[in-house]
Amino acid sequence: MQIRIECTVPELPGNWVDLSDVWTRRETTDFYAAAIAGNDEVTFPLLQSKLTAVHLHLADGTPVTDVALLFERFDDLDVRLARWLATNIMDALQRMLALGEAQRRLLFDGVEIAARKKTQTPSAT
DSSP states (O other): OEEEEEOOOTTSTTOEEEEESOOOHHHHHHHHHHHHHTOHHHHHHHHHHHEEEEEEEBTTSOEEOOHHHHHHSGGGBOHHHHHHHHHHHHHHHHHHHHHHHHHHHHHHHHHHHHHHHOOOOOOOO
């Protein structure tokens, strides 16, 4: 599966990426640490393996639809679009993690609710 992330900034129309929704814990941790540190040597290869499709425009208007080419030309993106991409990938990862947490809460809350609803059997005396 994939997650489509569309840029809704009015000045940057027609930009989007498709991101894989399958990430390991290690990949997520590595991505966050590298993104915060600004370490492109880690983030670029990881994103290149996780982006399944792209349609982004360079600052001069040239469309990029090849994932590998995106990272070769990354420095030619409008800085707002580069920032949008990084921020929204982090947001998408947070939403994926939150979905897992919501499912966990639903599962365990359901168990707790079911346990409270059990009626006690009267004891025979």
